[in-house]
Amino acid sequence: NAGVTQTPKFQVLKTGQSMTLQCAQDMNHNSMYWYRQDPGMGLRLIYYSASEGTTDKGEVPNGYNVSRLNKREFSLRLESAAPSQTSVYFCASSALRGGWNYEQYFGPGTRLTVT
Amino acid sequence: AQKITQTQPGMFVQEKEAVTLDCTYDTSDPSYGLFWYKQPSSGEMIFLIYQGSYDQQNATEGRYSLNFQKARKSANLVISASQLGDSAMYFCAMREAGSNYKLTFGKGTLLTVNP
Numbered sequence: 001n002a003g004v005t006q007t008p009k010f011q012v013l014k015t016g017q018s019m020t021l022q023c024a025q026d027m028n029h030n031s032m033y034w035y036r037q038d039p040g041m042g043l044r045l046i047y048y049s050a051s052e053g054t055t056d057k058g059e060v061p062n063g064y065n066v067s068r069l070n071k072r073e074f075s076l077r078l079e080s081a082a083p084s085q086t087s088v089y090f091c092a093s094s095a096l097r098g099g100w101n102y103e104q105y106f107g108p109g110t111r112l113t114v115t
Numbered sequence: 116a117q118k119i120t121q122t123q124p125g126m127f128v129q130e131k132e133a134v135t136l137d138c139t140y141d142t143s144d145p146s147y148g149l150f151w152y153k154q155p156s157s158g159e160m161i162f163l164i165y166q167g168s169y170d171q172q173n174a175t176e177g178r179y180s181l182n183f184q185k186a187r188k189s190a191n192l193v194i195s196a197s198q199l200g201d202s203a204m205y206f207c208a209m210r211e212a213g214s215n216y217k218l219t220f221g222k223g224t225l226l227t228v229n230p
Contacts, residue, residue: 031216042119042206042220043160050216058217090160103150104218106160 002026004107006091012113013081021076021110023091030096032074033058033104034066036087043090049074051096081114088112118142119207119221126226128197135182136192136224138207146212149190151181154204154223163205166190194226202228 004025013019025032030051035043035058045058049068063085065077074093078085088111092104120139128134140149151163166174166181174181182191194201207221 033216033218040222042222043208043218044220045217048216056216088158092160102148103162103165105162106152109158109160 004091004093004105006089006107006110008110009108010111012115013078014115015082017081018077018079019081020078021089021091021112022073023075023107024073025091025093025105026072027093027095027105028071029093029105030071031094032068033092033094034064034074034076035090035092036060036085037090037109038087046076046089078112081112083114086112086114117221118219119209121207121221121224123224124222126224128194128226128228130199130228130230131196133193133195134197134226136194136205136207136226138190138192138221140188140190140207140209142188142209142211144211144213148210149181149183150208150210150218151179151190151192152206152208152220153201154206155200156203160206164192197228199228199230202226 007022033048034046037043044060047066049055052071067075088109090109091107094104147168149166153161164176164179166183178195180193204223206223208218
């Protein structure tokens with residue numbers, strides 16, 4: 001099992017460019033998440049998908065869009081990148097058992113720099 | 116108000132000694148879960164341990180244990196017999212039943228294990 005995979009690992013964008021971060025999990029998890037990690041801020045939730053076919057905003061959704069392509073894949077799109085979106089992005093997934101989400105498993109992260 | 120507070124930005128411990136990393140939380144939801152994650156310098160997020168609000172006993176996983184004091188709203192991580200490989204950033208996180216899909220993270224504690 002690869003767990004949670006993310007591509008790319010590193011990316012440099014110019015202001016205004018767009019890109020899509022890809023995430024896939026092979027653990028048959030219902031729920032998937034996108035976080036960003038900034039120095040001194042911990043992790044903050046951007047968007048999540050409770051189950052296939054649903055997506056919801058998290059704490060910091062502005063400037064991002066997401067697509068839950070199928071149960072395995074959850075992508076994050078930056079339509080017009082801004083320097084404030086320079087960050088490390090993590091995808092995560094979790095199983096839903098008895099109506100409760102347990103631990104989240106994280107991908108290796110994508111380090112994004114916007115110049 | 117912060118939901119998760121980690122008051123120790125950095126901690127030092129000698130190899131083979133035990134160390135306690137502090138975490139306090141704030142919630143009015145009677146049903147919640149508390150998590151600890153480790154982030155080594157390589158950047159990945161590694162799940163360590165979970166404590167549910169209704170669990171009668173403190174959680175343990177190998178050298179990790181969670182000192183759960185519900186009345187004080189604290190969930191401190193205890194690492195016994197520290198190893199050099201324990202040097203990392205440690206994050207406390209909480210999920211409330213009222214927002215079952217959202218994991219709120221603290222800002223982390225950087226642990227350094229000295230030989």
